[in-house]
Amino acid sequence: MSKLVLIRHGQSEWNLSNQFTGWVDVNLSDKGVEEAKKAGRLIKEHGLKFDQAYTSVLKRAIKTLHFALEESDQLWIPETKTWRLNERHYGALQGLNKKATAEKYGDEQVHIWRRSYDVLPPAIDDDNEYSQAHDRRYSNLDPNIVPKAENLHVCLDRVMPFWEDHIAPDLLAGKNVIIAAHGNSLRALTKYIERISDEDIMDVEMKTGEPVVYTFDDKLNVTDKVKLDD
Ligand SMILES: Cc1ccc(S(=O)(=O)Nc2cc3c(c(O)c2O)C(=O)c2ccccc2C3=O)cc1
Numbered sequence: 479m480s481k482l483v484l485i486r487h488g489q490s491e492w493n494l495s496n497q498f499t500g501w502v503d504v505n506l507s508d509k510g511v512e513e514a515k516k517a518g519r520l521i522k523e524h525g526l527k528f529d530q531a532y533t534s535v536l537k538r539a540i541k542t543l544h545f546a547l548e549e550s551d552q553l554w555i556p557e558t559k560t561w562r563l564n565e566r567h568y569g570a571l572q573g574l575n576k577k578a579t580a581e582k583y584g585d586e587q588v589h590i591w592r593r594s595y596d597v598l599p600p601a602i603d604d605d606n607e608y609s610q611a612h613d614r615r616y617s618n619l620d621p622n623i624v625p626k627a628e629n630l631h632v633c634l635d636r637v638m639p640f641w642e643d644h645i646a647p648d649l650l651a652g653k654n655v656i657i658a659a660h661g662n663s664l665r666a667l668t669k670y671i672e673r674i675s676d677e678d679i680m681d682v683e684m685k686t687g688e689p690v691v692y693t694f695d696d697k698l699n700v701t702d703k704v705k706l707d708d
Contacts, residue, residue, distance in 0.1 A: 479701075480649040482671075482692045483526060483656045484664050486684040487542040488513035493686070497575045500568035501625075502608045503536050513687025514542040518549020520689055520706040521656075529653035530556050532645065534563040534660060535615050542687070543658035561616060562640040565660035569599040569627025572608040594629065595676050601626035630662065630680070637666035649694055671700060 488510030492499040506514065533543045540559065547553045571579060580588055591597055604611035609626075616624045625632070645667075648655050657667070661684060669679045671692060684690065693702035 479696070480652050480694050481526065481654045482645070482649060482694065483521065483528070483654075484667060484684070484690045484692070485514075485517050485542060485546060485656070485658045486661055486664055486686050486688070487536075487538040487658060488517075488545075488687040490538045495575065497573055498568040498571040498579070500565055500572045500608075501536070501610050502572050504538060506538050506541055510538070510542070510686065511545060514545035515549050517542070517687050517689050517706070518546035520708075521546060522550040524691070524706060526550070526656075526691065527654060528552055528555050528656045530558070530648050530655050532558050532560065532563060532640075532655065532657045532659075534565070534663065535559050535561050536564055536660070539563070539658045539660060543656070546656070546658065546689075558644065560640055560644075561619065562637055563657065563659040563663045566630065566633040566662035567602075567610075567625040567628040569625075570602045570606065571599050572602060572606075593680065595680065596629050596631050598629045598632075599627045630665070631676070633662050634666035634669060634679075637663050638670065641667060641670060646698060649698060650696070652696075672703075 487506065489507045490499060490504050490510055491507050492504045494507045531543055531547065533539045544553065547555065574582065591599060602609045610616055610624060645655060664684055665679055665682055668674065668682055674682060689706040691704045691706060692700055695701050
């Protein structure tokens with residue numbers, strides 16, 4: 479038996495200002511810090527002990543993981559960061575708020591993007607202030623891998639190799655794993671674990687900072703799912 483805990487990062491500064499964030503490395507808001515610490519207290523109260531942690535290469539997820547592990551006295555556990563757990567890349571929308579998006583692209587286009595699985599937003603230009611084209615943390619990646627925009631399908635697909643190569647083997651080895659990541663990268667894992675359809679996953683959204691605990695049998699079938707809250 480093994481356990482997997484998924485935590486969506488606490489509220490970020492751009493969640494607060496309602497801007498598309500994607501791969502822009504914004505910080506947690508004060509509320510987001512409190513959400514992360516509360517997640518750690520809940521983990522401690524439930525006696526959850528981990529063997530391995532995974533997170534993205536974005537500070538809002540990394541700091542959520544660290545606050546939660548510190549509150550549960552587990553900052554010492556092995557930790558791996560990967561771009562594959564990053565949030566969906568919103569392309570040229572990164573940095574725009576709701577008003578600016580509607581003004582630039584129109585309500586009809588926003589409605590299409592909002593409900594689509596396979597439609598790409600416009601790609602971000604390398605000279606856009608919110609582009610990651612020159613970001614050192616991706617310099618070791620094939621430039622063709624670093625996205626300039628992602629649809630939900632592409633985002634979910636680039637998460638899954640990390641599940642296959644790292645997370646699933648840990649769980650099959652009986653390890654307990656904690657992952658602090660983002661709304662859409664966690665959707666990918668939730669979709670696979672719970673066998674959710676392409677259509678239904680559009681309506682699945684995790685709350686910020688609320689730990690979700692999956693229990694697996696030795697064949698990686700889910701035997702229990704619990705959301706930790708007060
Ligand atoms: C920053 C922001 C802009 C628009 C909104 S919304 O109220 O229009 N709701 C909304 C909008 C979108 C989306 C959304 O989920 C949403 O609730 C998207 O998922 C989306 C994905 C790829 C490109 C564009 C979008 C998108 O415009 C919310 C927040």
